[in-house]
Amino acid sequence: MALAKVYVNYKKSILNPEAEAVHKALKRLGYSDVEDVKLGKYFELTVADGKTKAELDAEINEICDKLLANYNMENYHYEIVETEAAQ
């Protein structure tokens, strides 16, 4: 089996009020050395065996484009890790 770890973050030009709120809360709590906070989504997709690395790569890319990330506002990157039953 393969595990795809997908990270989806807002583009730099997009305001992220939730990350802002966390940053302000940290300042209020006294963590003034935290200079920046980014907040995104983290997906873990477990994919069945039977695909080559290239096919898997293409599939994850397609899934990100179609469903997981909004390409107008978000960037994504991912890594694919083989788990126990590696092919």
Place this chain on the structure above:
Amino acid sequence: MALAKVYVNYKKSILNPEAEAVHKALKRLGYSDVEDVKLGKYFELTVADGKTKAELDAEINEICDKLLANYNMENYHYEIVETEAAQ
């Protein structure tokens, strides 16, 4: 500067309807080989220099406990990466 990458995920016993919805959507789109979907949050905290590794570690742990994760429902793990101006 240091970059703390924090991953916050729901515990296994907690239902995550958003991850369920993504999983169902993937099935509908024909990606039937995706067997499981997990969805969590991904934080990147940029922290100023001036702390030892142990102090930084303690600070990030504290921040996760106090603010980023809800220990009743969520697990977290993190990694700390030194960026350009490494001490």
